[in-house]
Amino acid sequence: MSTIEIKNLSFGYDNQEGLLFDQATLNFDQHWKLGLIGRNGRGKTTLLTILQGKLPYEGQISHQLDFVYFPQAIQNKHQLTYYVLNDICSFEQWELERELNLLHLSPDILWRDFTTLSGGEQTKVLLALLFIDQQHFPLIDEPTNHLDMLGRQQVAEYLNKKKQGFIVVSHDRNFVNEVVDHVLSIEKSQLVLYQGNFSVYEEQKRLRDEFEQAQNMKLKKEVSRLKKTAAEKAEWSRSREGDKTKSRTGFIDTENRRVNKGAVGADAARTMKRSKAIVTRMETQASEKEKLLKDIEYIDPLQMNFQPTHRQRLLTVEKLSLGYEEKVLFEPVSFEVNKHERIAITGPNGSGKSSIIRYLLNEFDGQVKGNVQLSTHTQISYVRQNYEDNSGTLQDFAKKNKLDYSIFLNNLKKLGMEREVFHNPIQQMSMGQRKKVEVAKSLSVSAELYIWDEPLNYLDVFNQEQLEQLILAVKPTMILIEHDIAFLKKIMTKQIHLK
Structure with missing residues (x-):
């Protein structure tokens, strides 16, 4: 072996x-x-x-x-x-x-x-x-x-x-x-x-994190107690130092009798030395306890600028079929998209999934049959499958796309983008970082309909959990294409499979 x-x-x-x-x-x-x-x-x-x-x-x-x-x-x-x-x-x-x-x-x-x-x-x-x-x-x-x-x-x-x-x-x-x-x-x-496998990992990781969080709570309370005790002892030590100073001037007791200045000074010095030793010991213990604290990986919740309107139905598709010349991409499909529904369009590569999205965005140049009703006033936020043309600084990119810069940066940070990357031009970022820019842009746009084409490519499992939690909490209206079946099962409300 x-x-x-x-x-x-x-x-x-x-x-x-x-x-x-x-x-x-x-x-x-x-x-x-x-x-x-x-x-x-x-x-x-x-x-x-x-x-x-x-x-x-x-x-x-x-x-x-x-x-x-x-x-x-x-x-x-x-x-x-x-x-x-x-x-x-x-x-x-x-x-x-x-x-x-x-x-x-x-x-x-x-x-x-x-x-x-x-x-x-x-x-x-x-x-x-x-x-x-x-x-x-x-x-x-x-x-x-x-x-x-x-x-x-x-x-x-x-x-x-x-x-x-x-x-x-x-x-x-x-x-x-x-x-x-x-x-x-x-x-x-x-x-x-x-x-x-991954399911075992998730369960073991959850139990481990829960245990470490509980241990962290105990340690933080212990550290707080030790620091409080150290502060009290330090204050007491300073008060004894005051007694020693008073003895040098001839301290008078409550019965108005002069006491032995040397005895009081020696006693105060011994007490102060002991209290300082206690303070040092408490501070050392607190420091050692702090070193035991686990730096646990927290997944921060994202923000989504979903703005639902009074319209209950946003999209109606009746017997839609797309193709090029004599080639039909898929059999006719019919479906509706109502407020808060999340429609997953599935099918093998080349079946026409992205073509439907391009058609809804007026970007399809092939042949069309069927009827589609989508209001021209519908505010749409789009995650593209290909986003290599994103470029420039993050600030210029936010200005060009009319994004709230602080919300945009905050989502990027929560998606795990390192602060030092914020100053890099988008075209010089890694594919994972550029994907986060595209997703953060979509989350920041004010929209009543989100259209996402393969949003999970290049995103890690932590980002996927963030998006799942966000979508389940906000319940936005969505049309999405994604090959990760685990993600779809958690967030979709309806599936349209192309044949």
């Missing part, structure tokens, strides 16, 4: 405050299937990069195998898929075709231009290449971003059949729940291991 041992790992970037990892220690078996969990910016991808030996660090990492990273770097995507994969590593064609079949892909895909493959198809062929190699330990970073519900289920079944271990980073809780037997959580610069 081969193990991977991490001992006293410390690492931080020069341009960030604090360390991502501070004396972190972990041991795990190479046959375990680990789900790597943590807030965006807390070091998930950094840890995978460190394991590959691509970043300097303090501490020790011991193992007897090499690591391989997904998604693999592609040198030239403008060629046949077979040659794209062959540029990454050498392989036997029959082995690759075997893996493709397991992923429900025809081997014919190897002879298509790589750029013509959908995001989900590209993900699958790269995973197939990854698991041909039995000698390396796979580090799988965000495999679900471009997969629809069916694709995620197929990849989950594929990973379940693998006997070799791996580390997978994914923000799809249902996917992680199906494929892992251990969860590795990054918590306040430490690596914490949980045995079991």
Whole structure:
């Protein structure tokens, strides 16, 4: 049995405050299937990069195998898929075709231009290449971003059949729940291991946090008591110092008799010395107790500028069908969107989900059949699937989109964006940070209808819980497209499935 041992790992970037990892220690078996969990910016991808030996660090990492990273770097995507994969590593064609079949892909895909493959198809062929190699330990970073519900289920079944271990980073809780037997959580610069799948992790984490919160309450009360006692003793010590000063001038007792100045001074000095020792001891104990306080990860509630109007029905769709030239995207659909309803539009990639949204926003340029009634005065807040054109400073971005700057920044902070990132141009931010900008913008816009197209891409599980709690509390009117079935089950009131 081969193990991977991490001992006293410390690492931080020069341009960030604090360390991502501070004396972190972990041991795990190479046959375990680990789900790597943590807030965006807390070091998930950094840890995978460190394991590959691509970043300097303090501490020790011991193992007897090499690591391989997904998604693999592609040198030239403008060629046949077979040659794209062959540029990454050498392989036997029959082995690759075997893996493709397991992923429900025809081997014919190897002879298509790589750029013509959908995001989900590209993900699958790269995973197939990854698991041909039995000698390396796979580090799988965000495999679900471009997969629809069916694709995620197929990849989950594929990973379940693998006997070799791996580390997978994914923000799809249902996917992680199906494929892992251990969860590795990054918590306040430490690596914490949980045995079991994501559901077990959530329960164990909840119990652990409740216990630590109770311990924190006890410790805070004890610290408060010790500090109060220290302050009282310090005050008493100062009063005894006053007695000593009075004795030097010839203190007169209540019977108007002069007392021995030396005796009073010596007694006051001894009492003061004892009281100061007590103060020092109390302050030391309080300081030691404070060190035991756990810095628990709290999830701050977000704000949503939902402005419901008097209208009960916002949208009516009757026998709607969209297409291009002779190709119809989906069978005719009919549905209504009433106030406080949250409608999920589902279906495989390419079925026309985003086309419906573009049509509702007057951005669809194909053929339309059916009838749609949506008031032109309806205030809509939109989370786009593609938001790469967001640019400039956050302040300029807020001004351009007529956002309340303080609410916008507050939501970004609550979504976990670091303060030092606030000064960066949006186009220089990571994809996760740019997604938070797009979501925070939508939350800040005054709206009676929210249209969200794949809002969870690049957001961590903590952000997903924040959005779930917000939506269930505010009950906004929504139309959304999302492949995370766990998220949809919690927040949707109605599902429209495209065929």
